Amino acid sequence: MSQISIKGVKKSYLKTPVIHGVDVEIEAGEFVVILGPSGCGKSTLLRMIAGLEDITAGEIAIGGKVVNQLEPRERGCAMVFQNYALYPHMTVRQNIGYSLKVAKVPRVERDARVMKVAQSVSLETFLDRRPGELSGGQRQRVAMARAMVREPKVFLFDEPFSNLDAKLRVAMRAEVRRLHRDLGVTSVFVTHDQTEAMTLADKLIIMNAGNVEQIGKPTEVYNNPASRFVADFIGSPAMNLFEGEFDADGHFVHGQGGKMNVSQLNGVRQPGKKVVLGVRPESVRRTHAETHGAIAAVVDYVEELGASRLIHADANGSRIVALDTDTAEIKSGTRVHLSLEADALHLFSVENGRRIAH
Amino acid sequence: MIERSPVFDFLTYLAMAIGAFLVVIPFWITLVAGSQSLQEVSQVPISLMPSSHLWENLSAAWARADLGPKMLNSLIVAVGVTVGKITLASLSAFAIVFFNFRGRMISFWLIFITLMLPLEVRIVPTYAIAANALLPFQVILDTLGISWLVNAVSGIQVTLNWNLLNSYTGLILPLVATATGTFLYRQFFMTIPDELVEASKMDGARPIEFFFDVLLPLSRTNMLALATIMFVSSWNQYLWPLLITTDRANFGTVVMQLKALIPAQNGTPDWNVTMAGALIIMLPPLLVVAFMQRWFVRGLISRDK
Numbered sequence: 001m002s003q004i005s006i007k008g009v010k011k012s013y014l015k016t017p018v019i020h021g022v023d024v025e026i027e028a029g030e031f032v033v034i035l036g037p038s039g040c041g042k043s044t045l046l047r048m049i050a051g052l053e054d055i056t057a058g059e060i061a062i063g064g065k066v067v068n069q070l071e072p073r074e075r076g077c078a079m080v081f082q083n084y085a086l087y088p089h090m091t092v093r094q095n096i097g098y099s100l101k102v103a104k105v106p107r108v109e110r111d112a113r114v115m116k117v118a119q120s121v122s123l124e125t126f127l128d129r130r131p132g133e134l135s136g137g138q139r140q141r142v143a144m145a146r147a148m149v150r151e152p153k154v155f156l157f158d159e160p161f162s163n164l165d166a167k168l169r170v171a172m173r174a175e176v177r178r179l180h181r182d183l184g185v186t187s188v189f190v191t192h193d194q195t196e197a198m199t200l201a202d203k204l205i206i207m208n209a210g211n212v213e214q215i216g217k218p219t220e221v222y223n224n225p226a227s228r229f230v231a232d233f234i235g236s237p238a239m240n241l242f243e244g245e246f247d248a249d250g251h252f253v254h255g256q257g258g259k260m261n262v263s264q265l266n267g268v269r270q271p272g273k274k275v276v277l278g279v280r281p282e283s284v285r286r287t288h289a290e291t292h293g294a295i296a297a298v299v300d301y302v303e304e305l306g307a308s309r310l311i312h313a314d315a316n317g318s319r320i321v322a323l324d325t326d327t328a329e330i331k332s333g334t335r336v337h338l339s340l341e342a343d344a345l346h347l348f349s350v351e352n353g354r355r356i357a358h
Numbered sequence: 359m360i361e362r363s364p365v366f367d368f369l370t371y372l373a374m375a376i377g378a379f380l381v382v383i384p385f386w387i388t389l390v391a392g393s394q395s396l397q398e399v400s401q402v403p404i405s406l407m408p409s410s411h412l413w414e415n416l417s418a419a420w421a422r423a424d425l426g427p428k429m430l431n432s433l434i435v436a437v438g439v440t441v442g443k444i445t446l447a448s449l450s451a452f453a454i455v456f457f458n459f460r461g462r463m464i465s466f467w468l469i470f471i472t473l474m475l476p477l478e479v480r481i482v483p484t485y486a487i488a489a490n491a492l493l494p495f496q497v498i499l500d501t502l503g504i505s506w507l508v509n510a511v512s513g514i515q516v517t518l519n520w521n522l523l524n525s526y527t528g529l530i531l532p533l534v535a536t537a538t539g540t541f542l543y544r545q546f547f548m549t550i551p552d553e554l555v556e557a558s559k560m561d562g563a564r565p566i567e568f569f570f571d572v573l574l575p576l577s578r579t580n581m582l583a584l585a586t587i588m589f590v591s592s593w594n595q596y597l598w599p600l601l602i603t604t605d606r607a608n609f610g611t612v613v614m615q616l617k618a619l620i621p622a623q624n625g626t627p628d629w630n631v632t633m634a635g636a637l638i639i640m641l642p643p644l645l646v647v648a649f650m651q652r653w654f655v656r657g658l659i660s661r662d663k
């Protein structure tokens with residue numbers, strides 16, 4: 001039995017639908033990340049699990065019990081908020097211990113539990129400070145300790161690190177991973193940062209405009225994006241996507257008559273059918289003119305990344321980006337030849353954006 | 359906007375000095391007159407230098423206006439009204455801001471509209487209610503014919519009566535409702551971030567726990583500022599106590615006693631005693647303001663987070 005079961009959940013504000021029907025099963029102990037662009041409904045979905053938002057239609061069950069009508073306090077979830085949401089007038093100790101105080105846990109036990117949790121996030125020396133006297137990273141740790149102290153069935157995180165600087169974010173990410181490993185509590189984590197999502201998730205839920213686009217392991221989502229949206233959204237630099245069609249010889253025609261030899265896609269080459277062809281920059285190699293199926297392109301500009309670089313080039317009117325590890329210098333305007341790695345091509349329908357199996 | 363130039367500085371200080379002078383001068387005259395003897399105070403022109411009879415004038419005023427018990431009455435009323443106002447205002451603002459019930463906006467506007475109906479305007483109906491606080495229910499029963507029915511069936515005449523005249527309840531209750539206070543609280547509560555409300559929900563706090571553990575501590579400075587204003591204004595109430603207390607000896611307040619201190623038409627013109635009495639009467643609000651002014655300014659101007 002899964003820990004959280006979301007069935008046909010919809011949400012409308014007044015008459016505006018913002019979530020159009022989500023079905024997700026989350027297993028006990030799993031770390032699930034909901035990823036999607038701003039405004040796609042991630043927070044709304046999370047808040048419906050938490051009980052902070054009414055569920056317009058569908059059903060959410062936690063631990064086998066339908067919680068649609070339950071108050072947040074009856075659902076056994078703890079939440080970490082984006083802006084920490086610490087009580088400004090309470091000390092760190094009181095902040096962490098507030099849920100226990102409300103639950104009438106005796107003082108001695110409360111203090112012991114607060115201490116234990118504070119130690120696990122290295123806050124024991126800050127217990128008597130107020131949130132205003134802490135740095136952003138410390139506040140975030142207080143927020144996490146506050147969630148942990150209740151020993152909830154489920155942790156919910158709503159973009160908890162988006163106010164932290166890049167370095168701290170990486171450190172907090174590692175901390176969350178460690179805590180999850182130690183405590184094994186089912187966690188749902190909302191973010192729009194894909195690196196965060198990829199590194200944290202056991203299971204990734206990609207959302208777009210109120211719909212779930214794909215659910216899967218991070219590698220699965222990366223290697224087999226289920227839709228054009230996911231292909232475009234996941235991966236940095238973004239996947240090259242070409243709109244075009246197959247000609248009678250089985251070549252893929254794109255841009256202003258550019259042709260690609262894509263014999264890999266043997267099974268699905270219907271002449272005249274409009275499709276979107278996708279290939280990740282790291283699967284685009286520089287090669288020689290003689291190579292079979294090489295695409296001629298003119299270098300637009302080069303982005304140095306240190307160990308590698310991104311070549312932005314124009315191939316018959318289509319923009320193509322290649323990740324290049326060669327050290328030889330290339331100037332813009334140079335003519336290069338690129339080849340697409342076999343097995344690295346993705347095909348999507350133009351009409352609905354879904355993946356076309358091949 | 360901060361402007362810095364000698365001329366501008368000078369003008370600013372001049373304006374402030376004139377303002378301070380205008381505010382202080384009546385107090386000074388009261389103090390001076392209160393410290394003079396009958397001969398000194400009757401001189402024309404009046405001397406603006408204090409004299410040495412302050413203590414005897416204070417004692418005379420204290421005795422003449424029976425200020426001891428009256429002070430206590432005033433204190434009870436002012437504290438009662440202040441506490442009542444703050445309790446009522448914070449609770450009603452809590453309901454209006456944090457609960458999504460039907461008629462919430464209507465409730466707010468109903469409260470807000472009473473800003474236009476100060477006590478002076480509604481004094482006659484308020485008095486009628488104070489004379490019999492159950493009158494509205496009596497009217498309802500009469501109109502619905504229930505009293506007639508009860509009378510016809512059991513022969514009992516239904517007369518509800520709860521007289522508030524000459525009681526602390528009567529002095530306090532009608533002054534407790536405050537649109538200003540509710541409005542101030544509402545404005546403050548609306549600055550509380552939603553996340554804080556949600557965090558407390560997730561922590562398992564019920565609304566009333568959220569109110570006491572989070573809202574009240576956060577609104578402490580606002581509350582003290584409001585308390586100061588309310589204390590001073592209820593201490594200074596004149597019309598309502600005058601109307602509702604016929605038993606002056608037991609329920610009179612000090613502000614009503616000011617009248618008793620004014621020299622009679624053909625009596626000794628001992629304005630020095632009157633002024634000394636005024637000094638005593640204005641002392642408590644002055645002390646409260648002096649004591650609270652740090653909070654007062656903070657609560658009304660900035661927000662200490």
Ligand SMILES: Nc1ncnc2c1ncn2[C@@H]1O[C@H](COP(=O)(O)OP(=O)(O)OP(=O)(O)O)[C@@H](O)[C@H]1O
Nearest residue numbers: 013018036037038039040041042043044045191192
């Ligand atoms: N209280 C509300 N009333 C009306 N519409 C709302 C309300 N809250 C959210 N929405 C709408 O619902 C949609 C989803 O919002 P949501 O906050 O879930 O987005 P999100 O995916 O969390 O975005 P972000 O990454 O920016 O936080 C948005 O289009 C938003 O405008």
Ligand SMILES: [Mg+2]
Nearest residue numbers: 042043044159
């Ligand atoms: Mg959000």
